[in-house]
Amino acid sequence: MQIFLDTADVKEIRELATLGLVDGVTTNPSLIAKEGRPFREIVAEILSIVDGPISLEVVGTEAPGMLVEARELAKLHKNVVVKIPLIAEGLKAVKQLSQEGIKTNVTLCFSACQALLAAKAGATYISPFVGRLDDISVVGMDLVRQIVAIYENYNYATFVLAASLRSPIHFVDAALAGAHVCTLPPAVLRQLIKHPLTDIGLERFLADWKKVPTDR
Ligand code: G3P
DSSP, rough: EEEEEEEHHHHHHHHHHTOOOOOOOOOHHEEEEEEHHHHHHHHHHHHHOOOOOOEEEEEOOHHHHHHHHHHHHHHHHHHHEEESSSHHHHHHHHHHHHHTTTOOEEEOOHHHHHHHHHHTTTSSSEEEEEHHHHHHHHHHHHHHHHHHHHHHTTTTOOOOOOOOOOOOHHHHHHHTOOOEEEOOOHHHHHHHHOHHHHHHHHHHHHHHHHHSOOOO
């Protein structure tokens, strides 16, 4: 499974990329706004740190405008994946972009019907938002399971990118469901590494090691 970072925080991306486990980055307008810096400046830095798919979202809501934005974003770098919202105009844009060979990540997916249409339009990635469904008392992970099953039924090439993941449990469940990619906030990626028994065990090993007589 691939791991993407879901952030526009360049400092975090730079630090976590040193793990050698970050395959890509996803951003959205809210994450960009949080940084308080110009979009292009942030994007250039992210592209220089991670050599993998970098999702950048369009803000137009009509297909022609989305296409203009998407082509400009795609020109920035070969790794750019254009994030398009799952609305009718978005599906039209995705269909056209797939014919032009521009990679897309169809975002704000909240139903299996939407996901099937995105795959049919030729989306490179589909992003079901797990946490936001959980927020309204719908089990978000069920959607990931449905999409994986439907795509397998028809051999769709679209990758399932589990998004809006907020905990290690989300990560494990997405892996069990067969998601191809999990995009994680930096704090969640850090949580995946940590286990209290690892820390206690290591502390004990190191303390015991000090009791070993030195070879002399
Ligand atoms: O990748 C989508 C993600 O950024 C949304 O996460 O936590 O705002 O629902 P969240």
